[in-house]
Amino acid sequence: MIHHRPIVKTFIFSILLSTLVSLANMGYAQGGAAAGDAAKGKALFTTNCASCHNPIKQITGPALKGVTERVPDKKLLHDWIKNNQKVLAAGNPYFTKLYNDFSKTPMNTFPGLSDADIDDILKYVETYQAPSTTPGGDGVTPKTEESDNTLLYGILTLILAVIMFVLLQVNSSLKKLSDDKEGIPAQEPIPFYRNKVYITFVILILFVLGGFWVVQGAIGLGRQQNYQPEQPIFYSHKVHAGINQVSCLYCHGNAWDSKHATVPSLNVCMNCHAAINEYSKGPKLYREDGSEVDGTAEIAKLYKHVGYDAKTGKYDTNAASPVEWTKIHNLPDHVYFNHSQHIRVGKVQCQTCHGPIQEMDEVKQFSALSMGWCINCHRTTKVNFGDSTGNGNKFYSVYEKFHQDLKNHDKDSITVENIGGTECQKCHY
């Protein structure tokens, strides 16, 4: 299947292309809208029409491609574009139905557009071709396993251990041979599993390894570093925060104002996704196991939860249901952590703790979120005490001694630890 895909793709693309070309020709023959300059039309379309119309997508207004076929009367179409209210008042059945279908959303009037301008726009609309899908998407390959050297070292160690074992056996055999030659009476041969040296050695190794595993396991209890659960909707932070540069705070705005960063409610998703109903322009998406994700289907899942009908643009709140996301970053209840304190006051970047989130398709816990990890950062992070001119965070003005120290150059910076950032009751109370 994989080998056939490019061929199939080329085939489909060529069919689409020929259809489009023939459609455009039909438009030429029937509507006579070909008179006009598409390049000029594009500029006019972007300024005047693009906020409500897309050539191939229904947004606030209908998709415009093929409009010269739907409305063959050129004069009527021009009248409609210039002043749709007049046409509606005259009672044209086609436009009245269209107006009602789009819940009577009135279209702007464009008295400033000349007939030539409208011809340019129509020419652009009719010759519009969708940008080829997934630009640069084919070059992205699924994630390959990162090479891990631990296994290699383990195997090498084992091989060396086996060689050592064999050499020891050879050594004892040779010793026995030489003893035989010199006439020293050979001792009763002891099998290796009853040889006290071997037994001691094995017990020692087991003790060390066992101890290591027990300690590691105990430390790892309650820690979730690298936890990467499967979420009910494949929401890619890479597509949103990385490629499309949506600010973290657009969705997680509460991180600025409150203790919790919070998962956005679905109306925040719909701010963009009421219009963006398909995933076609980004790179291909893959799950961690390598299977491909259909972005458009994932957006459809969102619509289902919102109770939104993408065809009619209507919401049915009775059909809506919350998305039950899996929480990844868990702090125990006996730990106090406040997002706004860190990002608003401390100016810590999201990525400092959450890692390169703008590159993650599926989010995983980047940091250990252990107490040692917190404390280390509090020991090394410098607080914004400002310079002698008095810039810096005014909240710290009460620390007069530190300001004095900075002035006297006894200290060159103040860390979070200096102002009590490692005291127990700062986070445990």
Add this chain to the structure above:
Amino acid sequence: MKKVTILSIFVIAMAVIAGCGGVRRDPGRVYMPDMAYSRAYETYSVTDSMKEALAKQGIHFSNVPVPGTIKRGEIFPFLIGKDKDGDTVNYFASRAVRNPLTSFDTVEAERLYLVNCGICHGGKLDGNGPLYKGGDGPFPAKPATLVGDAKYETMPEGQMYYSVTYGKNKMGSYASQLSTHQRWMVIGYIKSKQGAGKSAGGSTAGADSTAKK
């Protein structure tokens, strides 16, 4: 030597199994589950099924504030309601509303604009943010050109506020993301950028009212 071979194969197999750490889909174990996972309901965690279970115990609650609730310290709310489908009465009525903020923190207003609006309307307010990118972005509709387009340069503050609060065309409502005060700050920021800081009030509103529908 046969035993040695068996033993070493076994050890290697163990090492291979231990070495292949895949994706961690499991959160792992905890010392005291009661402490790690709160017994109390966390923010947003109450689902309908949980509410039903609580209702059986005689506990009824809603985590939505009563309509008309005003946050402590918040400025007086915008009293014009949302238009019904196909109606524009309130949209035009909102023109009369003036920005209640006489001064505001411009740095914070710019931050709010860039976080919430810049993604579509562009950091330069040119209607060409990363989501539109001159038609190459995923957003199919062209966002409003806030600076440089006469339609928006002359649009009264109240009407802009209406659009930000209730949404307009393909723009959604920002009432859940920005407070009343913050929305007026953003409007103030946009107005301060338009026409080189010239205040566009209701004076020019009547001139081309039909074009603004």
